[in-house]
Amino acid sequence: MERSQFKVLVLNQISENGLKRLPTERYAVGKDLSEPDAVLVRSADMHSLDIPPTVRAIARAGAGTNNIPVKAMSQRGVPVFNAPGANANAVKELVLTGMLLAARNVPQALRFVHGLDPAMADMDKAVEDGKKAFAGFELAGQTLGIVGLGKVGCLVADAAIKLGMQVLGYDPEITVDAAWSLPSQVKRAGSVSEVLRSANFVTLHVPLVDATRDLVNADNIGTMKPGAVLLNFSREGVVNDKAVLAALERRHLGWYVCDFPNGVLNHNERVIALPHLGASTREAEENCALMVVDQLRDFLEHGNVANSVNFPAVGMARESAYRVAIANSNVPNMLGQISTTMARAGLNIHNMVNKSRGDVAYTLVDVDSAVAAAVLDEIGAIDGVLAVRYLPAVG
Template identity: 30%
Template sequence: MRILIASSIAPEAIDRLRTQHDVVCAFNAPEEKLKALVADREMLICRSGVTISAAVMASAPQLQLIIRAGSGTDNIDMDYVRQHGIRLERIPEPGAKAVAELAFAMMLGLARHLLQADRLLRQGHFAKHELSGYLLRGKVLGIVGAGNIGSLTGEMAAAWGMKVLGCVAHPSAAVAAALAQKGVQLATFEEVVANADFLSLHVPLTPATRHLINANVLAAMKPGSYLINMARGGVVEEQALYAALLAGTTLRGAGLDVHQNEKEGQVSPLAALPNVILTPHVGAQTIDSQREIGERIVAIVAAQRPQPEQRPPVRPAPSPARFGSSPLRASRPLGTLAGAGVCFGPIKCFAF
């Protein structure tokens, strides 16, 4: 098959693909370059750092399959994918383990002031008493989006001795039972926000979740709590978070692996605050997870059968009635997103 690899994946996976296929690599290329390179490709492989727009896919009349080496699809024009019969394969599981572990590392780092302790000791300050922190054991972890990654994070926290609350988009008895097996108690969005000592975000970025965590939600959080964002930068209203951290009324600190602006050379305003841990969207970036993702990619490609040169004709998008009132439901697996579609006090309502 003719393959365009638009994001960096495990080198050994690229080498294996090249033994059997026509492979072109262009990591995180701009749209115009992607349009030129994808023109004769049958398959496209990408991660989160590149935008696969309708214009890019329209330039590839033979494109039959997109492999998303991870979970989120906010960088892919899913309307175009559905309407033109392009198959999409996601590989969420390997990265989920890595993201969950980094979320836990964020909690530990914030609770025990690890970055401050390291910095002060390097400066010659043995500030033992000033760096007293908090135990995780016995604290409440709130999971906004208790799906694949969120529930795994909750399972780790329960094993650590934390109480775990989680909310999902479509709560049910079956979902509650599945979460309970991982030590996660199903709750509403408002309950999770109000009771969490650590509020961890694991939702996709959609119109419904953009700025889900705004000034009103931050004000409703438990005093002395921490916010962890492992979802997407746009889920949190960054200016509101900055103000809340500066005020210190409710938030004691925050850990963010994802950011409003993830371009090279950009510095987040949050970097000026001492009670924040920032990492450059490396949640899934472990050697182990990337190796496993590479192996999955090779297996998916190997399983492909020869297809006609042209993909199926354009088909209409799914009817909104089939998924509920919003056509956005069609772009997400049911039961994996956050939020209970509720509002409390002045907090922004959302339903998806």
């Protein structure tokens, strides 16, 4: 049976305005809770954590979920939520910052000014003589290649066009929503290779999965235009750092701008490495918190699923005070067994929705009368059922 109060374990600092969306009469929220029903997280690495069996959901206040053992949670019937697009504007602005820093040789110019002796007699002359080494170029008229046309990629494309740039985009799995929001001036590329060889700037906005690991590597980085700028604000493993270093050393690559400092690239004068600032704005952190808290609350109270990386999107308006939520392996005859079990218990199904995603299926069932604990146990004992929750209406 479900608890009358949900316990939410918080592993990182989460926006207070987001946490306020969890009413205290229904939620206990804290960093030292035992037997939590859910976990709120930002950057904490959960792979080595002993995640309690009481956990019914994990919500990350951000887009990527590499710090969460998603596969293991799927096998337990636990959805993992994220906040896609909530930090998109913050990342977009940092990408634009990176392009401008590289185009105008700002890091080297700053180092030059920092190295000037404040006591020198003729600083003006030293500045005038030295600035010639840092002459750059303007963004207008340059070609920007974008790999990954999700929310961030679309915002970057729109901003670049407004700056007078030509934009070339590639995304073999572009969503309908992203396609609608993509500016019509974006030229479609047929491959990553086409983007790399055609653009003066290339920015990457893809998740880190097997297919995107080392997406830019020793085999293709040499096809980029001499002096091109590569920007990576997605995930560190999307770019092969050794290949980047070699391209920088032979002066083929002009700059590498990323959000992931490491020992291979640090201190290279043509690397602009930021300390993972992509989503580090007050606005982005609050937007992410608000989004995932709302999603988490809707799941815990009503079983609805939105923006989960491992569960199908399932939402159903309540038409009864008695609801059962079931996660199971996506195999034949699961729905039939669940329905039969309810029928044997004399439960009349008022409404039902069932969807699947990969190996996981998820069902919401509204019934016309209360569900006994023994019935929930019987459903949970069906081979392939991963998790069962009883969600009677409150208040």
